[in-house]
Amino acid sequence: MPNWKKIYPKSEDELDDLRDEVAEELDLDDDIQERGWENMTTREVGKIGGNMVKKMIKYTEKQMDEKNGLIGGGEENEKGKE
Numbered sequence: 001m002p003n004w005k006k007i008y009p010k011s012e013d014e015l016d017d018l019r020d021e022v023a024e025e026l027d028l029d030d031d032i033q034e035r036g037w038e039n040m041t042t043r044e045v046g047k048i049g050g051n052m053v054k055k056m057i058k059y060t061e062k063q064m065d066e067k068n069g070l071i072g073g074g075e076e077n078e079k080g081k082e
Helices: 009-025 029-035 042-066 074-081
Strands: none
Touching: 009 029, 009 042
């Protein structure tokens, strides 16, 4: 992983799990085990990343739908109304 400050450090494990899940769905998990992440092509890694983003957007849209279009908890949205 790049060496930058993480906004939500606790999410790192969940993002790794999502990355592995997507790689498996794309049938790239065997290639990763054989060659390692450092030897994957840009196209392969981009495909994994793109599909991760799609899943995160879908998840967020579902959460927003369940909260009447709001993002996050009520606290953040209430502050904006003050």
